[in-house]
Amino acid sequence: MNIALAKTESGRAVENIFTAARDRLPGTGKVAEIRRQAFDAFERIGLPHRRLEDWKYTDLRALMREVLPLAPAPDAAALKRAEKALGSLKSVDACRLVLIDGVLAPSLSNQGALESGVRVQSLREVLEDGSNEVRADLLFIRADLLNNGEMYGPMVALNAAMATDGVIIAVAAGAALAKPLHIIHVATRSSAAIYTRSFLQIGKGARATLLESFVAADGAQSYQANDAVIVSLGDDAELQHVRLMADSADAVNISTAIFTVGAKARLNTFNQTSGGVLSRYQGYLTFAGEGSKVDANGVNLLNGRQHADTTLFLDHAVPNCASREIFRSVVDDRAHSVFQGRIIVQPKAQKTDAKMMTRALLLSDEAEADNKPELEIFADDVTCGHGATTGALDESLLFYLRARGLSEKEAQALLIQAFVGEAIESIASDALRELAILTAQRWLAARG
Amino acid sequence: MSLLEVKDLQVRVEDREILHGLSLTVNKGEVHAIMGPNGSGKSTLSHVIAGKPGYEVTGGEILFGGEDLLAMSPDQRSAKGVFLAFQYPVEIPGVTTMTFLRTALNAQRKARGESEFLVPEFLKKAYAVAERLNIPREMLKRGVNVGFSGGEKKRNEILQMALFEPALCILDEMDSGLDIDALRVAADGVNALRSPDRAMVVITHYQRLLNYIIPDFVHVMSKGRVVKSGGKELALELEASGYAQFEDAA
Numbered sequence: 001m002n003i004a005l006a007k008t009e010s011g012r013a014v015e016n017i018f019t020a021a022r023d024r025l026p027g028t029g030k031v032a033e034i035r036r037q038a039f040d041a042f043e044r045i046g047l048p049h050r051r052l053e054d055w056k057y058t059d060l061r062a063l064m065r066e067v068l069p070l071a072p073a074p075d076a077a078a079l080k081r082a083e084k085a086l087g088s089l090k091s092v093d094a095c096r097l098v099l100i101d102g103v104l105a106p107s108l109s110n111q112g113a114l115e116s117g118v119r120v121q122s123l124r125e126v127l128e129d130g131s132n133e134v135r136a137d138l139l140f141i142r143a144d145l146l147n148n149g150e151m152y153g154p155m156v157a158l159n160a161a162m163a164t165d166g167v168i169i170a171v172a173a174g175a176a177l178a179k180p181l182h183i184i185h186v187a188t189r190s191s192a193a194i195y196t197r198s199f200l201q202i203g204k205g206a207r208a209t210l211l212e213s214f215v216a217a218d219g220a221q222s223y224q225a226n227d228a229v230i231v232s233l234g235d236d237a238e239l240q241h242v243r244l245m246a247d248s249a250d251a252v253n254i255s256t257a258i259f260t261v262g263a264k265a266r267l268n269t270f271n272q273t274s275g276g277v278l279s280r281y282q283g284y285l286t287f288a289g290e291g292s293k294v295d296a297n298g299v300n301l302l303n304g305r306q307h308a309d310t311t312l313f314l315d316h317a318v319p320n321c322a323s324r325e326i327f328r329s330v331v332d333d334r335a336h337s338v339f340q341g342r343i344i345v346q347p348k349a350q351k352t353d354a355k356m357m358t359r360a361l362l363l364s365d366e367a368e369a370d371n372k373p374e375l376e377i378f379a380d381d382v383t384c385g386h387g388a389t390t391g392a393l394d395e396s397l398l399f400y401l402r403a404r405g406l407s408e409k410e411a412q413a414l415l416i417q418a419f420v421g422e423a424i425e426s427i428a429s430d431a432l433r434e435l436a437i438l439t440a441q442r443w444l445a446a447r448g
Numbered sequence: 449m450s451l452l453e454v455k456d457l458q459v460r461v462e463d464r465e466i467l468h469g470l471s472l473t474v475n476k477g478e479v480h481a482i483m484g485p486n487g488s489g490k491s492t493l494s495h496v497i498a499g500k501p502g503y504e505v506t507g508g509e510i511l512f513g514g515e516d517l518l519a520m521s522p523d524q525r526s527a528k529g530v531f532l533a534f535q536y537p538v539e540i541p542g543v544t545t546m547t548f549l550r551t552a553l554n555a556q557r558k559a560r561g562e563s564e565f566l567v568p569e570f571l572k573k574a575y576a577v578a579e580r581l582n583i584p585r586e587m588l589k590r591g592v593n594v595g596f597s598g599g600e601k602k603r604n605e606i607l608q609m610a611l612f613e614p615a616l617c618i619l620d621e622m623d624s625g626l627d628i629d630a631l632r633v634a635a636d637g638v639n640a641l642r643s644p645d646r647a648m649v650v651i652t653h654y655q656r657l658l659n660y661i662i663p664d665f666v667h668v669m670s671k672g673r674v675v676k677s678g679g680k681e682l683a684l685e686l687e688a689s690g691y692a693q694f695e696d697a698a
Contacts, residue, residue, distance in 0.1 A: 400538045402522040403498050405556035418542025
């Protein structure tokens with residue numbers, strides 16, 4: 001549905017931002033043309049608002065109000081701030097790819113640690129390479145643009161228009177990576193916008209782990225991050241994906257992950273949102289081959305006035321696939337958690353096994369959680385189920401723990417950890433699971 | 449100085465007075481049994497001593513080691529040495545028994561200014577205690593009480609008692625839901641913890657438990673008060689005559 005709107009003042013402002021940024025955006029000729037088309041697709045709707053069904057709980061037009069100008073490329077000072085922000089993330093044993101304010105920073109990355117069987121290029125270098133025009137053309141999800149940007153929505157279209165950099169990773173068929181690939185997004189500027197787009201292709205029978213971290217340097221405030229990750233998982237391949245979003249407390253993060261899963265493949269994707277005042281993480285997962293399994297789990301840890309929206313679209317397009325979605329959100333103060341889980345089982349997708357469970361824990365009177373499971377089932381030989389609960393901490397459990405010596409805060413922390421535990425336990429990699437647990441523990445400790 | 453002194457305790461739950469001036473004195477080394485029919489207020493007494501919310505003390509006081517117990521939070525009471533073995537221990541999925549035990553013991557020790565146990569030391573200690581109680585290590589890796597039978601839940605309470613070494617153990621209807629064998633195992637565990645420095649208050653309906661955990665004193669409660677106290681023979685008398693005579697006396 002296109003809502004034709006007269007160009008508002010804010011609409012003109014965004015146009016100006018795009019025009020001003022154009023020279024910085026890598027790619028000329030055909031690529032520049034596609035960026036223009038993508039921007040037009042964004043403009044047709046503009047910032048999504050609550051009359052769009054997918055955005056009914058997260059009216060970006062009201063909550064975000066404006067699109068900020070593109071962040072300048074990082075200078076030496078920004079690099080320094082970013083390095084400091086990396087902190088303990090540097091000790092994660094991985095192949096580290098650091099994007100600072102939307103630009104790949106080789107000096108803070110360790111591409112030397114790349115294992116054989118993996119190829120990494122920067123989006124910028126591929127787009128600027130004139131000889132790659134045809135390939136560059138494919139990077140921007142043409143199908144979506146042909147559909148007027150509607151398939152993935154205006155924020156993904158805006159991402160296509162404004163992406164400054166990202167990483168393009170190809171894991172060769174049969175390769176089994178020992179170390180995770182770690183994409184670290186660091187924001188160092190205030191009141192600016194960052195757009196990144198990355199691609200991950202896992203070849204047939206290959207196995208890889210992808211970790212994404214979003215952090216802010218000291219002093220980086222009120223920025224907007226828009227990231228898109230497009231993943232294609234080959235037949236018989238396995239991917240463990242963990243995303244930890246810990247942007248600054250007043251930042252906006254609107255991100256998208258698009259997964260296409262081949263036959264007999266396994267995808268385990270986990271997202272933890274603890275940062276940002278406003279965030280939307282949307283996952284599009286499509287089964288393109290039979291006999292595959294997807295686990296898509298997430299945890300929201302929210303306080304203050306945070307608004308975090310996780311929206312998943314899962315398409316059982318082929319038969320004999322299984323999917324599990326476990327979502328847990330912990331909401332304190334006046335925060336607001338949103339989970340929308342839409343599953344479509346296409347007419348030919350017989351023997352589909354799909355389960356979704358979303359639970360919200362409200363820790364205060366003003367906390368709010370919206371859970372919207374949506375199942376559209378067009379095949380008749382399937383097993384599909386969903387559940388959604390919202391509640392407070394169990395008083396009898398709290399008393400039991402207190403009667404054993406735990407203070408009120410300690411008792412709450414133990415129960416909250418148990419609550420999010422089921423979602424975090426699903427992470428197969430020990431190291432990444434520990435990292436997620438550590439982040440959750442820090443959030444709990446900060447409650448005081 | 450007595451370990452526990454309950455003086456003229458009056459307690460209201462919602463809009464009903466449950467305890468009407470209950471008095472009880474317990475010294476170290478003693479085992480007291482509290483018996484009475486349903487509704488006599490036995491569980492209310494144990495809950496008020498442990499600090500469960502929802503109970504309003506409208507009169508009287510409770511001194512523990514000479515200190516005002518009612519002024520302390522439940523965790524403070526636990527650190528001071530009060531332990532309530534719950535009648536219906538709760539299940540806590542997602543929290544392993546081992547983690548719970550270590551966190552609880554360390555919380556109590558920290559409150560007392562004692563050093564906390566590190567994981568390896570604690571594991572050793574916990575395994576040793578579990579072995580003495582015939583609790584398999586595998587059980588300690590499961591969620592607290594998750595999937596435990598009634599007997600296993602009660603044994604888990606006793607395991608905690610053995611680990612925390614409280615000064616005052618209140619066993620709230622420990623025999624409920626247990627068959628004879630489970631009862632014997634539980635009672636053995638409790639008896640092994642009897643010591644001159646420890647006091648126990650055994651709350652029960654039935655005399656049978658007291659064949660295994662032999663009390664020094666027996667008190668009969670009816671309608672929110674202690675109506676008769678005596679030695680262990682009183683329990684046998686009760687079994688013969690029932691509670692009815694005490695209902696009228698209350």
